[in-house]
Amino acid sequence: MKRKPIVALIYDFDGTLSPGNMQEFGFIQAVGKTPEEFWRMSDGLAVGQDASNVLAYMKMMFDEAKKNGIRLKKSSFRAFGKDITLFKGVREWFGLINEYGESHGVRIEHYINSSGLKEIIEGSPIAKEFKHIFACSFMYNEKGEAEWPGIAVDYTNKTQYIFKINKGIFSANDSKKVNSSVAEEKKRIPYQQMIYFGDGDTDIPSMKIVTMFGGHAIATYDPSSAKKKAYAQKLEKQGRASFTAPADYTKDGRAYRLVCAIIDKIKADYGLKLLKSNKA
Numbered sequence: 001m002k003r004k005p006i007v008a009l010i011y012d013f014d015g016t017l018s019p020g021n022m023q024e025f026g027f028i029q030a031v032g033k034t035p036e037e038f039w040r041m042s043d044g045l046a047v048g049q050d051a052s053n054v055l056a057y058m059k060m061m062f063d064e065a066k067k068n069g070i071r072l073k074k075s076s077f078r079a080f081g082k083d084i085t086l087f088k089g090v091r092e093w094f095g096l097i098n099e100y101g102e103s104h105g106v107r108i109e110h111y112i113n114s115s116g117l118k119e120i121i122e123g124s125p126i127a128k129e130f131k132h133i134f135a136c137s138f139m140y141n142e143k144g145e146a147e148w149p150g151i152a153v154d155y156t157n158k159t160q161y162i163f164k165i166n167k168g169i170f171s172a173n174d175s176k177k178v179n180s181s182v183a184e185e186k187k188r189i190p191y192q193q194m195i196y197f198g199d200g201d202t203d204i205p206s207m208k209i210v211t212m213f214g215g216h217a218i219a220t221y222d223p224s225s226a227k228k229k230a231y232a233q234k235l236e237k238q239g240r241a242s243f244t245a246p247a248d249y250t251k252d253g254r255a256y257r258l259v260c261a262i263i264d265k266i267k268a269d270y271g272l273k274l275l276k277s278n279k280a
Helices: 035-049 053-067 074-081 090-103 118-122 157-167 201-212 226-237 254-276
Strands: 006-011 107-117 132-140 146-151 194-198 216-221 243-246
Touching (some): 006 157, 035 053, 053 107, 053 132, 053 146, 074 118, 090 107, 090 254, 107 118, 107 157, 157 194, 157 201, 226 243, 243 254
Parallel strands (some): 006 107, 006 194, 107 132, 194 216, 216 243
């Protein structure tokens, strides 16, 4: 039996699968702030210290939770994740794409590549759909409480996870295997078999890498925002993204039609590759 090609669908989270930042669906309210107040303080901290915006928001979460007597355990973060709002059709999306892939001789895997918190995503209603979640996370002390950032994922860090998916590496700590030389034919998922979904600045380097090596990037946008639609179209025009699509993940949405067409192309290219190598 011929091995099925693996197609990796790689998603940003905030603004791509969910219309807001994940901290805004419970955590920020629990520390007595509005989203506007929290992000203004976080951004101010980053600018004032000339620091990473990601590390700044993680420190803000830690500090504000401590002030309000909230013990930040993995279970606490996961509890906040269960109330995350998702775009239309997201819950059913994975089953639809998996079914299409199976019926067309392709194995589908879903990944998260996010600057949000892994622990919150793990508590979301769609956590079980992902082969792996690459995102920020905390270190925990002997009491199981967060005490220090463990992983901070910004726009440059995101690109390393594209390389890890390419080679089949799921450890965030690994720095040896990801940099080792591996023959193209031995890499688990070729870049040409990747589809990247993103909506913002932190996704641009990852989109560029995926498209530069023959994969596809879809710039998604909140269909209720003309500003976000214009930004997505700008990314396509600049060659950062291959396509744009509103964040409508139903079977009638443009995203579904695009992904199905890309899967068809990947399967056809894979078949031609086998024929060329006299393996089919």
